[in-house]
Amino acid sequence: MRTWRAERLGKLPPYLFVEIDRAKQAAIEAGRDVIDFGVGDPDRPTPKFIVERMCDAVRDPANHRYPLGRGKRTFRRTVAAFFERRFGVTLDPEKEIGALLGSKEGIGHFAAAMLNPGEVALVPDPGYPVYISGAVFSEAAYHRMPLRVERGFLPDLSAIPADILRRAKVLWLNYPNNPTAACAPMSFFEEALAFARKHDLLIAQDAAYSETYYEDPPPSILQLPGAKERCVEFHSLSKTFNMTGWRIGFSAGNAVAVTALADVKNNLDSGVFGAVQDAAIAGLENMHHPEVRGILDTYRERRDALVSGLKEIGWEVNYPKATFYLWAKCPKGAASMDAAKRILAEANVVVIPGVGFGTCGEGFVRFALTVETPRIREAVSRLGRITW
Numbered sequence: 001m002r003t004w005r006a007e008r009l010g011k012l013p014p015y016l017f018v019e020i021d022r023a024k025q026a027a028i029e030a031g032r033d034v035i036d037f038g039v040g041d042p043d044r045p046t047p048k049f050i051v052e053r054m055c056d057a058v059r060d061p062a063n064h065r066y067p068l069g070r071g072k073r074t075f076r077r078t079v080a081a082f083f084e085r086r087f088g089v090t091l092d093p094e095k096e097i098g099a100l101l102g103s104k105e106g107i108g109h110f111a112a113a114m115l116n117p118g119e120v121a122l123v124p125d126p127g128y129p130v131y132i133s134g135a136v137f138s139e140a141a142y143h144r145m146p147l148r149v150e151r152g153f154l155p156d157l158s159a160i161p162a163d164i165l166r167r168a169k170v171l172w173l174n175y176p177n178n179p180t181a182a183c184a185p186m187s188f189f190e191e192a193l194a195f196a197r198k199h200d201l202l203i204a205q206d207a208a209y210s211e212t213y214y215e216d217p218p219p220s221i222l223q224l225p226g227a228k229e230r231c232v233e234f235h236s237l238s239k240t241f242n243m244t245g246w247r248i249g250f251s252a253g254n255a256v257a258v259t260a261l262a263d264v265k266n267n268l269d270s271g272v273f274g275a276v277q278d279a280a281i282a283g284l285e286n287m288h289h290p291e292v293r294g295i296l297d298t299y300r301e302r303r304d305a306l307v308s309g310l311k312e313i314g315w316e317v318n319y320p321k322a323t324f325y326l327w328a329k330c331p332k333g334a335a336s337m338d339a340a341k342r343i344l345a346e347a348n349v350v351v352i353p354g355v356g357f358g359t360c361g362e363g364f365v366r367f368a369l370t371v372e373t374p375r376i377r378e379a380v381s382r383l384g385r386i387t388w
Ligand SMILES: *Cc1c(COP(=O)(O)O)cnc(C)c1O
Pocket: 040, 101, 102, 103, 104, 105, 128, 174, 178, 206, 208, 235, 236, 237, 238, 239, 244, 247, 248, 249
């Protein structure tokens, strides 16, 4: 009998979290009290004013028909106004903004929009796996750029081999970064843009965490003069407003890229439910609403509890300036998979082994701050009892 499953599915990098997932399920089924720092999915509900707006919008018959592929004009105008206020960047809502079914969808389809077979996407290692999945599904190639602690988890662009660079077309960046929580200074974006100009690359910057920060607001690469000529940014409402389940994000920047992506989407999906776009408008227009600010206050409190707690028990960790992750060096140079397994077996605490995000993630584990503070304290006290 022939093989039904397409071979390209076998070309995805192996999913390394299987063992941890299985051990976690077994622990839960055995009735153990598991504290889960694994999933990067906000635990608190969406702000009420956004939910209320959604309820009204669902009743509007205008929202019952196929939405427009690029998103409603009102949504795109709201995004443009948000971008102007937040970054001082002017975007044309007709050509430079497109609604997405969550930024993951846009990121995944981006390769189909931009890359011919064999052309290379440069992707961060460790990194969000979707940059690679998209390339694999489009029969494009990818090259991993190591993110190392010594360089502040910024890629060394000069280290990309010349033969790769000749075939490269898209340079993926992701700051603030998942999983390392690193932020990129404007000077790095400047360096990346100059590099992209020199080698005729398109920069795709994943800004899913641009609004999840504890110190200075992270910049947009589109703030650089001329950036729109070769940069597109992916934004998401998921983490900003605790609305991962709603599926909405947007592309912003280079008109060719935004349009090509909209063309792919028009052939595959028919856009974001209009009511979700209306609810998203309510969010973007009210970034300073107490419920939205409260989301950051919650993560800050949890971050402080986790980092100070881990420091006390001898872990080497720093306070992340953005994202809701803590990227922690494994105690005593342990391998990340061993560390995650021991932490689960001995403390009933779930963390993600860094190696699951790429070989350069070895030696680290990722904590997501999606656990209430008292449980964080409990987790730290359990971790303190492990002898490394
Ligand atoms: C969560 C996340 C996204 C996408 O989230 P959506 O819910 O699809 O908008 C994109 N990139 C990174 C790095 C993320 O962590």
